[in-house]
Amino acid sequence: MSDEASSPDSTPRAVDTPRYLIILSTVLAVALIIAVITAAKITVDRKVYAPMAMGPVDAPEASSQVCADFVDRLPGDLGRFRAVELREPAPSGAAGYRDSSGAELSVRCGVNVPDQYTVLSPVFSAGEVRWTAVSDATPGSDLRTWYAVGGSPAVAVTTSADVGGALGAVGSALSSIYDANSPAKPAPYPLSDAPVAGGSDGSGGETDSPACRKFLDSLPTALGSWRLVHTSTGSGRLSDQAKFGSLPEDVSRSALDKAPSGSATYLADDREPVVIRCGLAIPKSYAPGAQLTQVDDVPWFSDPSLSRGSTMGHWYALGHEQIVGLAMPQSAGDEVIASVTSAISSSLKKTEKQPAPAQQ
Structure with a gap:
């Protein structure tokens, strides 16, 4: 074997990549991933938290100053629900929220308490406000509305999702500005007003x-x-x-x-x-x-x-x-x-x- 063949200088040598290039490529890859995730989140958020449409309801006090003050006091987050804009024409005295799944929650001030709120209705406290709940009777609907009945004006919170801590947050915004001396009056006992055979005063x-x-x-x-x-x-x-x-x-x-x-x-x-x-x-x-x-x-x-x-x-x-x-x-x-x-x-x-x- 010749000296030239056995010479150490003839062995192939690996080329070392500069360390800064490795770090730079890693940083760029991570930045690209973050940018993709951020862009995807922004796109999803724009769809999930898009403006909410709210139709008209029977709310005679919705345009009052106390309802305007109440809406201004509502926080940006109600539990897991985030405030979203309302589509025009936006009703007075109202606010809209969505959670990360897209479930909607509406808050309306100055509404009429429905007649299914009777002396038999369960009433409970949340956020220092008294509430009663009513389920939508429409077949296939899972909407549920909570009415603040402990004062004036009455406020309605409606959602098909678990309301969670939203009621407490709404109650806290309402409790300091509404009139607790003017609670909603419950309707009479069911059938108590029905005419009685052989009696003229609803009894006997x-x-x-x-x-x-x-x-x-x-x-x-x-x-x-x-x-x-x-x-x-x-x-x-x-x-x-x-x-x-x-x-x-x-x-x-x-x-x-x-x-x-x-x-x-x-x-x-x-x-x-x-x-x-x-x-x-x-x-x-x-x-x-x-x-x-x-x-x-x-x-x-x-x-x-x-x-x-x-x-x-x-x-x-x-x-x-x-x-x-x-x-x-x-x-x-x-x-x-x-x-x-x-x-x-x-x-x-x-x-x-x-x-x-x-x-x-």
Whole structure:
């Protein structure tokens, strides 16, 4: 072997990359990744937190100065919800929020409290403000609205998502500027204003008849999710409360003292009540030839004259010796009316006499 072949100088030598170039390329790669992630986040945020559209609602005090002050006091974040702009035409006294999933939350000031807020409605505190909740009765809707009812003006917070700490934050913004001496007045006990057969003052009459007492005794202790918590007769006798289920949270038993004669009250957690009353007169909205819904042997008349914003349906069972009224959420389904129909069939005699329309 020659000396030239064995010489160390003939061995291939690796070329070392300068250290600063390695560092520079790493920094540029990281910067590029950060730029891509940032651009993607900005694009997503622009879509998620885009301006919100809010339609008109019944809010007679929305343009008041106190509502303007309230909206100005609202924080940029309500829990996980972030404030977003409102699309034009933006309503007065309103603010919109979205969370990272795109779920919307609206805040409206100066609204009317709906008539489903009654003496039976659960009321709770958040952010030093008293609230009650109402679910949207539209089929397929999961919207829920919380109304501040402890003062004036009334404020509504609506979302289909978990409201979380948003109510407390809204309440804190509201508590120092609203009039706590002017709380919203709850609507009367369901069916307490219904005309009574044989009575002119909403009490007594047929509600205290033996037939109605028999009917009330035949009612089940539960109607689906609703539990029987109270019954009363025209004589003022109250049923043994010990055999009934406990009241839902935030419902005061003193509210049951306002129950009308001849009635049974069913309550469920986070649901509007079911109230049944026996011995009623035919409602004013009934007329001969009115459309009736037959359930087994009981024809039911649905009173179309619902109050503002109400999600309660008022039904009247005809064709038996006593007219039975049923106030229930429209979302209650067939189970409630089927169970009440069964109690009517088993306790009240049928009659062929058609009810005469009420005097106008």
